[in-house]
Amino acid sequence: MGADQSTVRAVITQFLARAEKSHDELTDETPLFGDGLGLDSLEAAELSAMLEDEFGSDPFSAGGEMPDTVGDIQAFYEAASTA
Amino acid sequence: MTAAEQPRVALITGGSKGLGAGLVDAFLDAGYRVATCSRSKTDTVRAWEEDPRIDGRFHFMAADVSDRDDAERFVKDAAGRWGQIDVLVNNAGVAREGVIALFGDDALDQVVDLNIKGTVYVTRAASRVMLAKRSGSIVNISSIVGLSGYRGLSVYAATKAALDGFTRSLARELGSRGITVNSVAPGYLRTEMSHGLDPQQMVQITRRTPMGRLGEPQDVARAILFLTDPTNRYITGQVLVVDGGLTC
Numbered sequence: 001m002g003a004d005q006s007t008v009r010a011v012i013t014q015f016l017a018r019a020e021k022s023h024d025e026l027t028d029e030t031p032l033f034g035d036g037l038g039l040d041s042l043e044a045a046e047l048s049a050m051l052e053d054e055f056g057s058d059p060f061s062a063g064g065e066m067p068d069t070v071g072d073i074q075a076f077y078e079a080a081s082t083a
Numbered sequence: 084m085t086a087a088e089q090p091r092v093a094l095i096t097g098g099s100k101g102l103g104a105g106l107v108d109a110f111l112d113a114g115y116r117v118a119t120c121s122r123s124k125t126d127t128v129r130a131w132e133e134d135p136r137i138d139g140r141f142h143f144m145a146a147d148v149s150d151r152d153d154a155e156r157f158v159k160d161a162a163g164r165w166g167q168i169d170v171l172v173n174n175a176g177v178a179r180e181g182v183i184a185l186f187g188d189d190a191l192d193q194v195v196d197l198n199i200k201g202t203v204y205v206t207r208a209a210s211r212v213m214l215a216k217r218s219g220s221i222v223n224i225s226s227i228v229g230l231s232g233y234r235g236l237s238v239y240a241a242t243k244a245a246l247d248g249f250t251r252s253l254a255r256e257l258g259s260r261g262i263t264v265n266s267v268a269p270g271y272l273r274t275e276m277s278h279g280l281d282p283q284q285m286v287q288i289t290r291r292t293p294m295g296r297l298g299e300p301q302d303v304a305r306a307i308l309f310l311t312d313p314t315n316r317y318i319t320g321q322v323l324v325v326d327g328g329l330t331c
Contacts, residue, residue, distance in 0.1 A: 018217070046214045046260065053215035061211075 003055045003077035011054050012070060015047045028071030036069070090140060091313070092116045092165045094158065096148050096205055097175030099125040101274035102224070105300020106172055106307065111137050113308055118161035120146040120153075121175070148175050149196040154204035162212045170311045171209045173202040173246070174224045178239040191238055198242035202249065210257065217261045220311035223250050224303075225266040227326050243268070247322050254320030263319040265310045270326025273297040293328030302327075 009026050016023060016037065023030070023037055030036050032044070039047065048060035051073070059067045059076035067073045091114075098107040098119030104127050110117045111131070116139075119128075123145060131141045144160055146153040162168055176198045179190040202223060213219030228236050229243025246266060253264040271280070271288045280288070289297060306325045310318060324330060 042256065042260070045211075046217075049211040049214040052211060 003074075003081070005074055007054070008051075008074050008077060009070070011050055012047065012073070015043075015050050019043055019046070026070050028069060028074065030070045032068060032070065032072075089165075090114050090116045091169040092118070092161065092167050093170035093172065093311070094161050094168055094205070094209060095119045095172040095174055096157075096201070097121050099123070099128050099143070102269065102272055102300045102303060103174045105274075106174060106304050107131070107141075109301060109304030109308060110170070111141060115170070116140045116142075116165055118142045118144070118157070118164070120144045120148065120157045122147045147197075148201035148205050149193075151200075151204050154201060155208045158205060158208035158212070162209075167216060168209050168212045169219060169313075171206065171213075171219070171221045172224065172307060172311075173205060173222070175201055175205075176224065176242075178236060180235050180239075182235055183237050186238060194238050194242055198239070199245050199249075202246060206249075206253070210253075210262070213257070213262050214260055219262045220315070221250075221253065221257075221262065221264045222307050222310055223247075223264070223266045225250075225268045225322060227268050227270045227324060227330050230268060230322070230324070231330055250322065251320045258319055261316070263310070263315060265319060266322040267303060267306050267310070268322050268324045268326070269298055269303045270324070270329045271297050272303070273299060288329065291329060292326070293331065296327065298325060298327060 012026060021037060032039050044060060048058045051058035055077065057080065059073055067076065093110045093115045095103060095106050095110065095117060096119070097103040099121035103119065107117050107119050120143065124143060128143045131137060132143065142161065142164060144157050146157040148154040148157065177194055179194050181190065206221060223246045225246045226243040228240040229247060232240050250264050250266040257264060289295065303325050306323050310323065
């Protein structure tokens with residue numbers, strides 16, 4: 001499956017549902033941690049694993065800068081697709 | 084057969100001989116799809132590869148799990164092949180005998196790199212697959228010498244005690260995600276790993292063992308199959324000793 005905006009957000013939404021974390025609407029600016037989605041370290045690992053399972057790679061374990069927002073995750077896949 | 088009815092998948096490191104081969108046999112007999120690895124292929128592995136009864140349920144990869152890239156390649160290959168990892172048995176390990184005052188650097192690196200770092204590399208990769216599915220069972224093969232110590236095996240014992248700490252921490256870390264983590268601590272087995280013991284030591288150990296014999300790989304396999312059974316959703320963070328009562 002290609003990592004376009006809707007599919008990336010679908011994986012994040014799926015993760016939030018099973019983690020029983022509610023959030024109104026995901027935007028590029030939605031923070032992953034703190035007052036945003038409020039992910040803890042294990043939740044970040046779980047989301048990372050789900051993204052890798054879906055797309056074959058993920059921005060949390062790629063060795064680059066850690067994503068802070070939903071948009072950072074999307075940008076990782078956009079950068080990968082144009083590389 | 085639907086995806087849900089596919090046989091469960093077990094990864095067993097170091098499965099080409101000794102205890103590991105016994106574990107591979109036991110999981111194949113239990114109907115699992117089994118992926119194993121070791122640095123080189125043995126006749127035992129070739130026999131599995133040619134056995135039509137387990138066609139499609141066995142996969143071997145030449146890999147040294149003390150090498151980070153090899154370890155990750157082994158896990159990703161199995162996950163890519165079968166789409167899931169239900170069970171991970173961290174069996175690969177090495178014992179080097181020697182009193183600490185004369186213990187060589189190469190032996191030290193070999194034991195630590197394989198027994199601890201190799202286990203961590205494989206577990207790290209496999210835990211990601213299990214996290215994505217929110218399901219899985221991990222068993223680390225430790226040893227009674229990690230609990231009671233043994234003269235001349237101090238470095239090996241230290242690595243096995245480390246695995247028990249790894250087990251307890253991971254159980255706490257991954258329990259909320261449906262993943263159990265336990266150690267199985269065998270006593271002295273009738274495998275190549277025990278061949279470093281001299282005949283007098285073997286006789287002494289047998290005499291002190293309430294069950295009156297050395298252990299067999301199948302004795303250990305039964306404990307692991309119990310801990311990794313899909314109905315076990317509550318036993319985690321434990322060290323199950325399988326030693327014929329030697330340390331009771």
